Amino acid sequence: xxxxxxxPLFAELTALRGVGDALAKLMAKACAGNRVVDLLFHLPxxxxxxxxxSLIRDALAGQMxxxxxxxxxxxxxxxxxxxxxxxxxxGSGFADLVFFRAFPEAKLRPGTRVLVGGKIDDRRQIAHPxxxxxxxxxxxxxxxxxxxxxxxxxxAWHLRKPIAEAVGRMPEGVPEWHDEALLKRERWxxxxxxxxxxQLPTAxxxxxxxxxxxxxxxxxxxxAIGLMKRRNRVRPGRPLQGDGTLRAKALAAFGYDxxxxxxxxxxxxxxxxxxxxxMMRLLQGDVGSGKTLVAMMAMLRAVEAGAQAAIMAPTExxxxxxxxxxxxxxxxxxxxxxxxxxxxxxxxxxxxxxDGSIKIAIGTHALVQDGVAFQDLALAVIDEQHRFGVNxxxxxxxKGEQADMLVMTATPxxxxxxxxxxxxxQVSRLxxxxxxxxxxxxxxxxxxxxxxxxxxxxRALAQGARVYWVCPLVSESETTDLAAVExxxxxxxxxxxxxxxxxxxRQDTSVREAALADFAAGxxxxxxxxxxxxxxxxxxxASVMVIEQAExxxxxxxxxxxxxxxxxxxxxxxxxxxADDMTETARKRLALLxxxxxxxxxxxxDFRLRGGGDVLGTRQSxxxxxxxxxxxxxxxxxxxxxxxxEALLERDAKLTSERGRAxxxxxxxxxxxxxxxxxxxx
Ligand code: ADP
Ligand code: MG
Numbered sequence: 001x002x003x004x005x006x007x008p009l010f011a012e013l014t015a016l017r018g019v020g021d022a023l024a025k026l027m028a029k030a031c032a033g034n035r036v037v038d039l040l041f042h043l044p045x046x047x048x049x050x051x052x053x054s055l056i057r058d059a060l061a062g063q064m065x066x067x068x069x070x071x072x073x074x075x076x077x078x079x080x081x082x083x084x085x086x087x088x089x090x091g092s093g094f095a096d097l098v099f100f101r102a103f104p105e106a107k108l109r110p111g112t113r114v115l116v117g118g119k120i121d122d123r124r125q126i127a128h129p130x131x132x133x134x135x136x137x138x139x140x141x142x143x144x145x146x147x148x149x150x151x152x153x154x155x156a157w158h159l160r161k162p163i164a165e166a167v168g169r170m171p172e173g174v175p176e177w178h179d180e181a182l183l184k185r186e187r188w189x190x191x192x193x194x195x196x197x198x199q200l201p202t203a204x205x206x207x208x209x210x211x212x213x214x215x216x217x218x219x220x221x222x223x224a225i226g227l228m229k230r231r232n233r234v235r236p237g238r239p240l241q242g243d244g245t246l247r248a249k250a251l252a253a254f255g256y257d258x259x260x261x262x263x264x265x266x267x268x269x270x271x272x273x274x275x276x277x278x279m280m281r282l283l284q285g286d287v288g289s290g291k292t293l294v295a296m297m298a299m300l301r302a303v304e305a306g307a308q309a310a311i312m313a314p315t316e317x318x319x320x321x322x323x324x325x326x327x328x329x330x331x332x333x334x335x336x337x338x339x340x341x342x343x344x345x346x347x348x349x350x351x352x353x354x355d356g357s358i359k360i361a362i363g364t365h366a367l368v369q370d371g372v373a374f375q376d377l378a379l380a381v382i383d384e385q386h387r388f389g390v391n392x393x394x395x396x397x398x399k400g401e402q403a404d405m406l407v408m409t410a411t412p413x414x415x416x417x418x419x420x421x422x423x424x425x426q427v428s429r430l431x432x433x434x435x436x437x438x439x440x441x442x443x444x445x446x447x448x449x450x451x452x453x454x455x456x457x458x459r460a461l462a463q464g465a466r467v468y469w470v471c472p473l474v475s476e477s478e479t480t481d482l483a484a485v486e487x488x489x490x491x492x493x494x495x496x497x498x499x500x501x502x503x504x505x506r507q508d509t510s511v512r513e514a515a516l517a518d519f520a521a522g523x524x525x526x527x528x529x530x531x532x533x534x535x536x537x538x539x540x541x542a543s544v545m546v547i548e549q550a551e552x553x554x555x556x557x558x559x560x561x562x563x564x565x566x567x568x569x570x571x572x573x574x575x576x577x578x579a580d581d582m583t584e585t586a587r588k589r590l591a592l593l594x595x596x597x598x599x600x601x602x603x604x605x606d607f608r609l610r611g612g613g614d615v616l617g618t619r620q621s622x623x624x625x626x627x628x629x630x631x632x633x634x635x636x637x638x639x640x641x642x643x644x645x646e647a648l649l650e651r652d653a654k655l656t657s658e659r660g661r662a663x664x665x666x667x668x669x670x671x672x673x674x675x676x677x678x679x680x681x682x
Pocket of ligand 2: 383536
């Protein structure tokens with residue numbers, strides 16, 4: 001059986017009976033996808049047990065209830081706009097069944113006893129009960145009912161038939177893709193049985209059913225990653241070796257030795273660079289751990305080997321900073337390429353990259369535009385990767401034949417996300433900070449005490465300290481935030497005069513650059529800023545960070561912002577100002593920041609507090625979401641799937657065995673077949 005037999009599942013929702021464009025749109029919204037298969041995997045979030053009887057007396061408004069009642073009286077409408085009311089009682093109290101249209105007269109004769117299911121309101125009325133059956137025939141009454149996640153305008157009764165049809169489109173007799181022994185041990189039914197049991201239940205489904213499907217989904221993901229890993233292994237790269245002379249010169253110019261942690265990471269990277277296959281390495285380095293220097297060393301190795309290297313940063317601010325840092329220590333020509341580099345300078349840089357006279361390029365996404373050509377790009381470094389989409393990442397790699405890739409992030413990626421979304425990359429961790437750094441003292445202050453905070457800042461300024469003042473995040477839009485930052489700036493200028501600078505995203509690049517340069521040089525001592533300084537900004541002399549309305553920022557973001565201080569040998573401080581009405585979660589976030597500076601711990605916690613939310617902005621990056629599994633709560637299954645996938649691919653990397661062929665169906669079902677196809681074509 002080949003995967004095309006699953007094609008009926010990949011038709012659009014409108015292919016289902018009774019589903020028109022309008023309904024399909026609503027369904028697509030609820031299912032996060034507009035194909036039959038998306039509906040198929042749109043599982044109920046819970047089930048109603050209709051065998052449980054409620055008493056009218058105890059029923060809560062809005063509750064789904066099943067009542068066993070005697071019909072007392074029928075009150076017919078005076079006009080067509082009024083409803084028919086059927087009064088009922090179960091001895092504990094009275095209720096009305098309300099019908100605005102035709103009502104099932106035959107089932108509701110006064111004096112009979114009936115089972116009624118529906119939603120009861122605060123006036124003890126059930127409008128259009130979903131189920132009515134004679135009390136003597138409970139078998140006519142559905143014993144369980146699915147509660148699917150819905151969206152405004154979409155009701156369960158819309159979904160019932162289309163889902164039944166979708167389940168019916170799943171071919172009978174699909175081969176089993178799991179080992180017999182596993183199924184037995186876990187007491188898992190077949191895929192079709194599990195799906196039926198969850199989507200069209202006749203009894204409350206056992207937890208094994210959902211676990212089986214969650215495992216299916218996780219296994220598909222792990223097999224896909226295993227396939228990509230294997231492709232990377234064979235993908236040719238070029239061995240890059242060097243004699244270390246350029247590195248030694250750069251380190252001498254830098255003035256410090258590598259830290260032990262940097263040395264260790266570099267050791268991994270060197271081994272990758274020297275190997276004849278393409279490097280795909282993710283460097284997770286906590287804020288302030290010194291990733292830039294590691295990147296520089298790696299790039300110089302490429303240059304020692306006679307080739308070129310490039311580093312791409314998410315913002316021009318950061319690219320310029322890297323350019324300054326690297327130019328100061330580089331023994332070979334480096335150049336900046338960003339949107340604002342134009343005219344003659346741009347031509348000079350493009351020529352230099354094309355003829356190979358410029359060895360190291362530093363830039364923004366301007367680096368990956370058409371018309372930028374390298375003579376021989378051997379290493380592409382991507383800084384703060386989570387700001388880039390997958391495509392931009394791939395594009396930089398493609399600027400060089402077989403270019404090695406080093407991806408760096410300061411936002412630690414939670415363990416489970418690494419496994420599920422970065423599994424094909426080798427991972428290095430850079431933790432700790434260069435020697436001589438003291439822990440940052442973090443304190444929290446109510447906004448109502450801002451006066452004392454300003455006094456403290458005033459004393460610090462008098463002692464020559466350099467202070468960042470980050471303004472509240474009013475909205476996600478820089479325009480609205482602008483008002484807040486300008487008001488605060490005016491206020492602080494009134495107090496501290498020309499010691500105060502201003503940096504935000506709406507300024508011209510050159511103005512913002514100048515503000516930052518003034519601050520770095522000490523011309524200004526207090527920099528009022530928005531989150532434009534969040535990522536990567538490096539002014540080692542800065543030692544105080546004030547964040548207004550800290551409760552509005554995410555944990556990872558606060559960690560990043562705080563990481564702008566504590567980069568020199570002086571004692572640094574971080575003051576978090578909060579509004580008194582902050583939520584409990586916000587309170588927990590701030591408490592955690594007081595406790596720890598460990599970015600890996602903060603990331604795990606962040607992930608938990610957000611319920612596995614969008615820590616890294618992966619939603620924009622086009623990574624697939626999970627339909628059934630939750631890698632956090634199903635972590636045990638995830639590890640099992642990882643081992644299972646490895647064992648399978650060890651034996652059958654081309655998926656040609658009987659199980660391998662069944663696994664292809666699994667890949668198709670969960671949208672991972674591309675991993676297999678590209679493997680075969682490339
Ligand atoms: P991040 O990992 O956050 O990008 P940076 O690369 O900006 O960190 O480095 C943080 C600071 O530590 C910078 O001021 C940098 O110059 C300094 N630094 C990096 N490596 C060393 C080292 N081996 N010895 C001393 N200072 C270092
Ligand atoms: Mg950095």
